[in-house]
Amino acid sequence: MSECIFCKIVKRELPGQIVFENDFVMVFKDINPVAPTHLLLIPKKHIKNICDPELLKDNLPSALVEAVQKVANDLGIAESGFRVVVNRGLDAGEAVPHLHFHLISGRKLNWPPG
Numbered sequence: 001m002s003e004c005i006f007c008k009i010v011k012r013e014l015p016g017q018i019v020f021e022n023d024f025v026m027v028f029k030d031i032n033p034v035a036p037t038h039l040l041l042i043p044k045k046h047i048k049n050i051c052d053p054e055l056l057k058d059n060l061p062s063a064l065v066e067a068v069q070k071v072a073n074d075l076g077i078a079e080s081g082f083r084v085v086v087n088r089g090l091d092a093g094e095a096v097p098h099l100h101f102h103l104i105s106g107r108k109l110n111w112p113p114g
């Protein structure tokens with residue numbers, strides 16, 4: 001989508017601190033981190049949210065989970081711990097309508113979340 005901020009980061013029309021990308025997925029630093037490590041993992045294709053049926057095409061769920069595994073291994077947090085969060089809808093505080101996995105790490109994370 002032309003006006004979508006995450007699509008613009010994918011197209012390099014907006015700056016992003018990109019830490020990993022391949023043909024299907026991009027990983028970049030969240031602009032407003034809530035922990036020492038706070039990354040956003042997105043499909044490069046504009047998928048609206050986790051309920052978008054388009055997500056189920058092109059093995060995108062696998063590509064996203066593969067990126068979670070790769071980044072967690074590269075950062076050395078696969079064993080020490082991290083959290084993956086997807087916010088959907090008003091009740092969850094979803095703000096950007098392009099699917100993104102938050103990968104949060106680097107401090108003790110409370111449970112249950114607020």
Ligand code: 5GP
Nearest residue numbers: 005016028029030031032087093094095096
């Ligand atoms: P949501 O609330 O939709 O799950 O999360 C949206 C996330 O995107 C927030 O954590 C917010 O800080 C981040 N964000 C919003 N705009 C930008 C941006 O332009 N660049 C980056 N890197 N992150 C952004």
Ligand code: ZN
Nearest residue numbers: 004007046098
């Ligand atoms: Zn988009």
